[in-house]
Amino acid sequence: QVQLQEWGAGLVKTSETLSLTCSVSGGFLTGFYWSWIRQSPGKGLEWIGDINYSGTANYSPSLKGRVTISIDTSAKQFSLNLNSATAADTAVYYCSRGRWLSPLDYWGQGMLVAVSS
Amino acid sequence: DIQVTQSPSSLSASVGDRVSITCRASQDIRNGLAWYQQKPGKVPKRLIFGSSNLESGVPPRFSGRGSGTEFTLTISSLQPEDFATYYCLQHNRYPFSFGQGTVLEIK
Numbered sequence: 001q002v003q004l005q006e007w008g009a010g011l012v013k014t015s016e017t018l019s020l021t022c023s024v025s026g027g028f029l030t031g032f033y034w035s036w037i038r039q040s041p042g043k044g045l046e047w048i049g050d051i052n053y054s055g056t057a058n059y060s061p062s063l064k065g066r067v068t069i070s071i072d073t074s075a076k077q078f079s080l081n082l083n084s085a086t087a088a089d090t091a092v093y094y095c096s097r098g099r100w101l102s103p104l105d106y107w108g109q110g111m112l113v114a115v116s117s
Numbered sequence: 118d119i120q121v122t123q124s125p126s127s128l129s130a131s132v133g134d135r136v137s138i139t140c141r142a143s144q145d146i147r148n149g150l151a152w153y154q155q156k157p158g159k160v161p162k163r164l165i166f167g168s169s170n171l172e173s174g175v176p177p178r179f180s181g182r183g184s185g186t187e188f189t190l191t192i193s194s195l196q197p198e199d200f201a202t203y204y205c206l207q208h209n210r211y212p213f214s215f216g217q218g219t220v221l222e223i224k
Contacts, residue, residue, distance in 0.1 A: 035213075044218040045153070045161065045204050058211045061118055094160065101167050103151050103208035107160045 002027035004095050004108035012089075014117040018082040022095030022108055025076070029053050032099045034078040036069060038091040039110075046091075050098065051078055085115045119144050121207045123216025129224045130195055138190045138219045140183075140205035149209025150188045152181055156201045165190065166208075197223075 008020035022034070035050035049059035051069045059067050063082065071078040082089060092110040099105075120143040130136050140150060148168035153161040163172050165181035168188055178193040192199055200223050205216040 045155075045206075045215045047206070047213045047215060049212075058213075060212050098208070101149070101208075103163075103166060103206060103213065104153075104161075105163055105166075105172075110160060 002097060002106045004097065004106055006093060006095050006108045006111040008111065008113070010111065010113055012085050012113060012115045014086060014115055016083075016085055018085045018089055018113055018115065019079065020093055020095075020111060020113065021077050021079045023075075023077050024097070027097075029071070029073050029076060029078075032097050034069075034071065035096045035098055035104060036080045037094045037096060037104070037107075038089075039094070040088070040091045043091075048080065048082075048093075087115050089113070089115045118212055119146060119207050119210055119214055121205060121214050121216045123205055123219055125219060126217060127220040127222065129222045131224045132195050132197055134195045136192050136195060136221065138203055138205075138221075140188045140190075140207075140216045142186045142188075142207055144210075145185050146207050146209035148184050149207060150181070150183065151206045151208055152179075152190045153204045153206065154199075154201045155204065161204065164203075195221075 003025045005023045012018045033050045033052045036048040051057040057069045068081045094110045095108045096104040097106045122141045151166040152164045155161040169181045203219045207214045
């Protein structure tokens with residue numbers, strides 16, 4: 001059974017970098033893409049971006065320029081960095097797994113990150 | 118980029134009702150649409166992918182159809198546990214995009 005777990009700082013200061021990591025257990029990284037999604041309080045789901053085993057990443061245009069997703073295949077982890085954070089980045093951040101024609105099947109439990117001065 | 122418009126934004130229905138939710142894509146996405154259910158405080162759960170493929174373990178009262186630009190999620194006979202928020206996801210072309218969500222409430 002594949003399991004994903006987000007971890008990182010739950011409180012980030014305004015203008016600093018929001019950093020989260022997702023650890024993957026019970027499965028392989030090969031053949032899948034690894035995604036980040038967020039949900040602001042009381043709002044809908046927002047796709048942030050993803051990365052494949054080879055390190056090729058895709059990003060949401062609304063966050064492009066501020067977001068970087070990286071992968072550490074040996075550690076079975078992938079990470080999200082969002083710089084110049086503002087209060088609008090306060091959200092529950094989810095990591096997830098997908099593959100071609102079968103998106104976002106397994107999800108982490110989500111992690112609330114608050115951005116505040 | 119592909120925009121996904123989901124409707125209605127909210128829906129009030131009774132147990133046993135048949136309900137449908139629609140997602141329209143701004144461009145042809147073939148069958149690249151998935152549906153998710155989310156209950157308050159919980160992780161989204163995938164119901165359908167590839168427009169009409171039912172996730173393992175999801176009751177058959179859920180069904181999806183459509184291709185190109187118009188897609189529908191139908192629940193044939195609402196059960197109490199179905200009252201939740203539903204989202205569609207366009208997964209045919211990057212960047213992926215979610216619909217705005219539909220809150221399904223008990224009448």
